[in-house]
Amino acid sequence: MSHPPPLPDRSTWPEVRALQEIGAHFHRRGWSLGTSSNYSTVLGRDPLQLLITASGKDKDRLTPRDFVLVDGEGRPASATEPKPSAETLLHTLLVRRPGVGAVLHTHSVWATLLSQRHFAQGGFFIDDFEMLKGLAGVTTHEHREWVAIFDNSQDMAALARQVEQALDDPQRPTRHAFLLRRHGLYTWGRDLDEARRHVEILEFLLEVLGRSAN
Amino acid sequence: MSHPPPLPDRSTWPEVRALQEIGAHFHRRGWSLGTSSNYSTVLGRDPLQLLITASGKDKDRLTPRDFVLVDGEGRPASATEPKPSAETLLHTLLVRRPGVGAVLHTHSVWATLLSQRHFAQGGFFIDDFEMLKGLAGVTTHEHREWVAIFDNSQDMAALARQVEQALDDPQRPTRHAFLLRRHGLYTWGRDLDEARRHVEILEFLLEVLGRSAN
Amino acid sequence: MSHPPPLPDRSTWPEVRALQEIGAHFHRRGWSLGTSSNYSTVLGRDPLQLLITASGKDKDRLTPRDFVLVDGEGRPASATEPKPSAETLLHTLLVRRPGVGAVLHTHSVWATLLSQRHFAQGGFFIDDFEMLKGLAGVTTHEHREWVAIFDNSQDMAALARQVEQALDDPQRPTRHAFLLRRHGLYTWGRDLDEARRHVEILEFLLEVLGRSAN
Amino acid sequence: MSHPPPLPDRSTWPEVRALQEIGAHFHRRGWSLGTSSNYSTVLGRDPLQLLITASGKDKDRLTPRDFVLVDGEGRPASATEPKPSAETLLHTLLVRRPGVGAVLHTHSVWATLLSQRHFAQGGFFIDDFEMLKGLAGVTTHEHREWVAIFDNSQDMAALARQVEQALDDPQRPTRHAFLLRRHGLYTWGRDLDEARRHVEILEFLLEVLGRSAN
Numbered sequence: 143m144s145h146p147p148p149l150p151d152r153s154t155w156p157e158v159r160a161l162q163e164i165g166a167h168f169h170r171r172g173w174s175l176g177t178s179s180n181y182s183t184v185l186g187r188d189p190l191q192l193l194i195t196a197s198g199k200d201k202d203r204l205t206p207r208d209f210v211l212v213d214g215e216g217r218p219a220s221a222t223e224p225k226p227s228a229e230t231l232l233h234t235l236l237v238r239r240p241g242v243g244a245v246l247h248t249h250s251v252w253a254t255l256l257s258q259r260h261f262a263q264g265g266f267f268i269d270d271f272e273m274l275k276g277l278a279g280v281t282t283h284e285h286r287e288w289v290a291i292f293d294n295s296q297d298m299a300a301l302a303r304q305v306e307q308a309l310d311d312p313q314r315p316t317r318h319a320f321l322l323r324r325h326g327l328y329t330w331g332r333d334l335d336e337a338r339r340h341v342e343i344l345e346f347l348l349e350v351l352g353r354s355a356n
Numbered sequence: 357m358s359h360p361p362p363l364p365d366r367s368t369w370p371e372v373r374a375l376q377e378i379g380a381h382f383h384r385r386g387w388s389l390g391t392s393s394n395y396s397t398v399l400g401r402d403p404l405q406l407l408i409t410a411s412g413k414d415k416d417r418l419t420p421r422d423f424v425l426v427d428g429e430g431r432p433a434s435a436t437e438p439k440p441s442a443e444t445l446l447h448t449l450l451v452r453r454p455g456v457g458a459v460l461h462t463h464s465v466w467a468t469l470l471s472q473r474h475f476a477q478g479g480f481f482i483d484d485f486e487m488l489k490g491l492a493g494v495t496t497h498e499h500r501e502w503v504a505i506f507d508n509s510q511d512m513a514a515l516a517r518q519v520e521q522a523l524d525d526p527q528r529p530t531r532h533a534f535l536l537r538r539h540g541l542y543t544w545g546r547d548l549d550e551a552r553r554h555v556e557i558l559e560f561l562l563e564v565l566g567r568s569a570n
Numbered sequence: 571m572s573h574p575p576p577l578p579d580r581s582t583w584p585e586v587r588a589l590q591e592i593g594a595h596f597h598r599r600g601w602s603l604g605t606s607s608n609y610s611t612v613l614g615r616d617p618l619q620l621l622i623t624a625s626g627k628d629k630d631r632l633t634p635r636d637f638v639l640v641d642g643e644g645r646p647a648s649a650t651e652p653k654p655s656a657e658t659l660l661h662t663l664l665v666r667r668p669g670v671g672a673v674l675h676t677h678s679v680w681a682t683l684l685s686q687r688h689f690a691q692g693g694f695f696i697d698d699f700e701m702l703k704g705l706a707g708v709t710t711h712e713h714r715e716w717v718a719i720f721d722n723s724q725d726m727a728a729l730a731r732q733v734e735q736a737l738d739d740p741q742r743p744t745r746h747a748f749l750l751r752r753h754g755l756y757t758w759g760r761d762l763d764e765a766r767r768h769v770e771i772l773e774f775l776l777e778v779l780g781r782s783a784n
Numbered sequence: 785m786s787h788p789p790p791l792p793d794r795s796t797w798p799e800v801r802a803l804q805e806i807g808a809h810f811h812r813r814g815w816s817l818g819t820s821s822n823y824s825t826v827l828g829r830d831p832l833q834l835l836i837t838a839s840g841k842d843k844d845r846l847t848p849r850d851f852v853l854v855d856g857e858g859r860p861a862s863a864t865e866p867k868p869s870a871e872t873l874l875h876t877l878l879v880r881r882p883g884v885g886a887v888l889h890t891h892s893v894w895a896t897l898l899s900q901r902h903f904a905q906g907g908f909f910i911d912d913f914e915m916l917k918g919l920a921g922v923t924t925h926e927h928r929e930w931v932a933i934f935d936n937s938q939d940m941a942a943l944a945r946q947v948e949q950a951l952d953d954p955q956r957p958t959r960h961a962f963l964l965r966r967h968g969l970y971t972w973g974r975d976l977d978e979a980r981r982h983v984e985i986l987e988f989l990l991e992v993l994g995r996s997a998n
């Protein structure tokens with residue numbers, strides 16, 4: 143009789159430690175309560191290797207066993223991996239885009255509220271805030287950032303296709319982030335540090351907009 | 357002349373440590389300020405043994421002596437136990453239901469406000485939020501969660517009977533939680549981890565509803 | 571030529587440690603930012619000895635030298651004491667009342683807002699909240715707590731006389747707390763633990779009222 | 785072939801440690817999220833030497849290498865310094881004024897909202913709050929503090945000239961702080977402790993005003 147091999151021990155991986163710290167930080171802020179949110183970072187290209195949070199883990203107490211190594215189609219790299227997040231397809235879609243090395247998805251109160259408030263318009267602009275300069279490539283507050291909102295869905299393949307088509311909308315291209323309705327924020331960066339900074343910048347701006355008149 | 361025996365030393369019990377951590381965490385969040393809130397977890401069945409916070413303790417500084425062992429009727433297991441919370445009857449009622457191993461009761465600002473806002477309707481629905489998937493057994497955001505509101509009372513026996521009858525209301529069954537008017541939230545889970553997660557999920561959703569238009 | 575004697579070293583006094591912890595806790599909550607707030611506890615009676623925070627100290631970093639020993643008239647016990655808070659007279663007035671062993675004064679956003687909102691009515695009632703049971707002597711939520719509001723003043727002797735007369739108003743007696751307009755909250759207890767609990771209970775209730783419709 | 789000399793090691797400088805603590809503290813409060821904010825303190829006069837945060841650093845994780853030594857015109861003291869913040873000119877302008885030894889610039893939600901709400905009036909008064917006494921030189925709550933608002937700009941030389949002229953406006957002189965529109969708060973003090981206290985006092989008062997009716 144054979145036993146399943148033990149889960150891989152990744153306690154010494156710097157990426158694991160960085161993601162644990164991010165989970166504790168975002169949980170403290172109220173952006174990743176309960177088992178909400180998922181985070182990923184690219185470990186290799188050719189072929190793509192992505193480390194992503196496993197499904198259903200408390201984000202303030204991520205252990206080295208709460209991560210999954212997946213390939214470019216979001217499949218676990220081996221039979222010993224835990225179950226990846228259901229939203230892995232959105233992560234693999236995003237890290238295939240140029241310059242994206244990490245994806246962070248959070249569930250904050252203000253993102254949830256704004257995703258409903260502006261859903262009928264398909265999204266909203268954030269413009270003219272100094273804080274926008276914290277987003278990669280933005281060098282002046284005189285910037286208009288489009289934040290698209292997609293309807294929430296449990297059909298991840300369909301949702302991923304819809305997102306992929308909309309990201310490059312010539313009228314309103316997505317640069318740094320989008321929202322899922324009554325769900326949360328997706329943002330990314332060339333590495334975890336940049337993606338973490340984008341979460342802070344965007345959550346700040348969403349709170350500012352959320353506290354402005356409806 | 358006889359002395360009362362000393363309070364039981366439970367500093368090494370994992371359940372005590374888990375409840376201390378929960379108290380500190382919920383206090384930091386503002387969900388259990390002062391001596392508000394009470395928490396319990398099942399230690400044994402046949403006969404039922406429940407460990408519950410003692411009456412009137414500060415939740416950010418629970419000591420191993422601030423817990424009581426009670427039986428299925430909420431009576432202290434021995435004469436050396438401290439006084440259990442007045443609301444013990446609500447806990448014993450809940451842990452007799454299938455699949456309930458822990459009960460957490462919190463007092464947050466948003467629970468207090470919503471319990472008044474929707475009292476005349478007997479409760480309110482929370483629906484269509486991704487965050488609902490953090491509740492046990494919910495697998496899609498397309499879910500309607502009924503949160504009943506009961507009038508507050510100091511007559512715990514009467515309140516417990518009223519709650520018991522309403523939980524299985526065929527029109528609007530209670531699945532995960534209810535509110536007491538101008539008082540707070542009751543939720544539960546198969547164990548402390550699940551109940552703790554339900555508090556985080558529900559407090560998040562109450563804040564979202566509370567910040568939406570009145 | 572004589573040097574002034576050094577400030578008394580009180581680093582081992584339990585009251586000093588308790589007050590340092592309270593300062594750090596209330597600062598974290600946002601109830602004692604900057605040099606606002608002052609705290610005191612009775613050390614002896616006959617004659618009255620009160621330990622109170624010195625004037626103008628940051629409450630998140632109180633050192634053992636940031637406290638003053640004063641007598642029943644609020645005068646420093648010796649020439650080596652630092653300058654007591656300007657509001658010492660309010661503390662000595664309160665600790666002369668029966669059952670008062672500690673006084674805590676905080677400056678929160680919600681206390682400031684409510685002290686203005688209800689000033690014209692001379693105060694407001696807090697009633698029918700379970701959280702009221704955290705106040706000493708309150709055993710049911712069916713309780714009406716009167717919170718008087720006094721106009722702010724830099725003339726502490728005049729303000730103390732006005733407060734003293736109003737505390738025992740037969741129509742609306744003050745039980746646990748009062749506000750100073752656009753200034754903050756005063757509450758007290760038989761000891762520091764009780765007074766600290768009263769701050770938590772009252773700040774919670776002020777936030778609930780503050781977030782209710784104006 | 786020559787290597788650039790290593791960045792100066794300033795890990796033992798007390799000013800560096802104080803600025804690191806300020807960054808962590810303000811980040812926790814939500815006043816310096818992401819790479820927003822910059823802080824400076826005077827190290828010497830004749831000639832002026834100012835230590836200021838380097839450009840684009842996360843404020844919750846400032847390292848001893850994230851600071852720049854600049855002269856009175858905001859130029860790095862040597863070729864081995866990192867790039868100073870773009871807003872260095874505002875800092876050097878401020879520390880040339882009498883009694884200013886440190887400048888702290890933060891980006892809070894309430895500062896951002898108020899800087900827009902009152903922009904058309906050129907600023908707003910804060911008056912009649914006890915908390916104002918935490919500002920240097922203010923001894924009574926019966927004080928009117930003018931907070932000017934300047935339009936945001938990426939042209940720091942032009943902005944610095946505009947600020948310099950307005951600070952001494954005889955009608956509405958600036959005493960402790962000003963805002964940049966949709967950007968943040970500038971305040972200062974004779975040293976870092978005083979400037980840090982001014983941030984706490986002003987952020988508190990901005991939140992009070994922000995939560996008052998629009």
